[in-house]
Amino acid sequence: MSQLFSPITLRGLTLRNRTVVAPMCQYSAQDGFANDWHFAHLGRFAIGGFGLVILEATAVVAEGRISYADLGLWKDEQIAPFARIVDFLHSQGAAAGIQLAHAGRKAATPVPWRNGFDETDAEKAALHFESWTPVAPSAVIHAEGKNFTAPEALDEAGIRNVIDAFVASAIRADKAGFDTVEIHAAHGYLLNQFLSPLANKRTDQYGGSRENRMRLLLEVVDAVRAVWPEDKPLVVRLSITDWHPEGWSVEDSVALTRELKTRGVDAIDASSGGFEGAVVPVGPEYQVALATAVRKEGGLPSMAVGLLGDVLRAEAIVADGHADFIALARGALDEPNWPVHARHALGAEDYSLWPKQTARVRERDRALGHRHFKTA
Template identity: 45%
Template structure:
C-alpha cells in the first residue's frame, strides 16, 4: 500500500494541484533586525504586502499564440517567484487584438485568455508571492514580427504582413505618424475610438480580476499608445485629446479612472511612464521630466499607488546619455518633488540594476553608494541621503540570473529563506 501523505500543513494548495509550500516566501529575511537593508524589508501597497523590495519588470517574450500564454510563460514567470521576487509583473498584455507589439504578444481582450494566465498566477500564489499584470496597447508600434522567429529573414521590429499574421492596415495612433520606415503607417483614432479604448482597458482589468492578479499596471511608457498621446511630437490632435498638457494626459487619466473604478478599493494600481523622450536636443516641444513631475503630482488623487519610472522609446532619434543611474536619478527627482508637496505615492526604479550595492542604494534611506561604474568611467551618484525609490524593478538581470534576489541577499549579508527544494545549494563564503 502507498504510504500516508505528509501533513497538508507543508503543502500549498491551488485549485487543481498541491505543491510544497514556501513559508515564509523565498527572499524573506529569516532574522530581520534594525540593520536589515531596506531592500529586504516589507513594502505595503494598500492591502498588498510585499516581503521585500524586488519586483520583476514586464518583459515581452514574443511567445504567446493568439494572445494565449503557454507553458513557456509558466516556467519563465514561475521561476522568478520561486527564487524570491516578491512581485512578478506579467509582460505587456494587450487590451485589443491590434494592440499587440508583435504577433507573439500576450492579450486579455477575450475570456478565452483567462484560464492559461490563471494557471501561472495560481503557481505564483502557491509560492507565497504576488503577481501583477501590465495592461497595454502598442499604438503605432504594434503589429511587428517576433524578434526570435527562427524563420525570420527580416530585421527585428519589421512590420508583420497579413501572411505573417499581422494587421498592417489596422494600426492605431493619436496621429497618423509612423515610428519609422519599417513600421506600419498608423491611422489616427477618432474621438469615439479613443473612448472605446478606455472601455477596453476597463474590460481587460475585469478579466484580470478573474485571473486573480494582486495588482495591475497601466503601461504609458516606451512609445506605446498612451505614451504617444502624452508627447507633443506624436500627438498632433485638435480634439479634447490633443494640444495642451491637460488634453494630452486626458486619455491616460480616463484609463486610470476606468480601471480604478472596476478593481477593488484594496487593490493597488501602478502606472509606468517614460519620464522623458530624450528629445530635448531638438529644441522642439517633447515629453520631458518637468511634465512627468507635473503628471506625477496628479496621480495620487486618481488612486495610483506607485509610479514606475522608465524613459524613452517614443522616437528613433532619441539621444540618451547612459550610465547606471540614468533612469534611477530621474525616479529620485520625481520622488523628491512628490514628497516636497506631501504626496504619498510610491516610486519604482528600473534600468541597469545589476549589483547588490546598486539595488541597496536605490531604496536605502541612509545614503547611496558612490563609485558605481558603467565599465569604463566612474559615475558620481551624489550624496543621496534619501532613497531614490521604494521598489526596484528588474528585467534583463533576472533573465541572466533568476536567483538574483538570493545572490543580493548573500552579498549584503542577509540570511533569507531559500526554496525548500534548493536548501542544500545556499551560496557560501565570500561574495558571489
C-alpha cells in the same frame, strides 16, 4: 536590516521585499494566450525570491499587440492560462502583476529575432500570424524604413473603445487573481503617444496642451480604478522623459504624477524613452534620477529600473530614498535567482527566501565554506 529586503505595503498588498521583475515581452504567444513558456519563464523569478513579478505588455485588444506573438487579455478564454501562472507565483511567495498595454502606432511589428516578416506560409499558420493597420493619436508613422506601418488616427469613438478595453481587461486580470495592474504609458506606445508632442498632433480635446495630452491616460486610470478592487494597488509605467528636446519632460511627468496620485494610482514604474530621435544616456543607474524625481516631487512611491544589478548600489538606492523598489528586466533574465543571492551579499545568514525544495543549497554552502560559512 536590509531596506531592499524589507516588506512594503501598497493598499492591501504587502510584498515580501522591494525586488521586482519588470515586464519583458517574450513574443511567444499565439492568439494572445499564455503558454508553458510563460509559466516557466515567470515561475523561476518567484522561486528566485522576487517580491513582485510583473507580466509583459499584455494587449487589451488584438490590434494593440506589438507583434502577433504578444500576450493578450481581450477575451475571457485568455483568463485561465494567466490564473495558472498567478497561482504558482503566489505558491512561491511572490505577488503577481500584469502590465495592460496598447501599442498604438508601434503595433503590428515583426517578432524581433526574425528578419522582418519572413515567415513562410506554413509558419504563418502554425504561429497564428496576423497583420493589421495600427491606430494612433495622429496618422503619423513611428519611423520610416523600420517595419512600422502608417497608422490611422483614432476618432472619439475609437478612443472610447480603448478606454473600455482597458476596463474589460482589468476586470479579467482580477478574475485571474493578479494582485496589481500596471497601465503601460511608456516606451512610445499608445498612451505615451498621446502624452508626447512628438506623436500627438491632434487639435481636439486630446491634443495640444499638456492638460489635453494627459486626458486619455487620466480617463483610462479613472475607468480602471473604478473597477479594480479598492484593496489592490494600481501602478502606471511612465517614460519620465522622451530624451528629446521637443518631447515629454521630467517636469511634465512630475505634474502628471501629482494628478495620478489624486486619482488613486499607488506607484510609478519610472522608465524613459520610446521615440525616434531620442538621445538616451544609457549606463548603470541611468534612470534612477527619474524615479527619484517622481517620488520626491510627484509624491508617489517609485520603481527604479534600468541596469541596476549591482547589489550594494540597489540597497543604497532604496535605503537613501531614491526609489521604493528595484526592478530588473534583462538582469533578471541573466540571473533569475538575483534576490536570494543579493540577500546573502547584504549579510543575511538564513536561507528563508529560498524555497524549501532548495534547502540543499545551504548544505552545499556549509561544505564548501561559502557565504557566511567562510572561515578566516
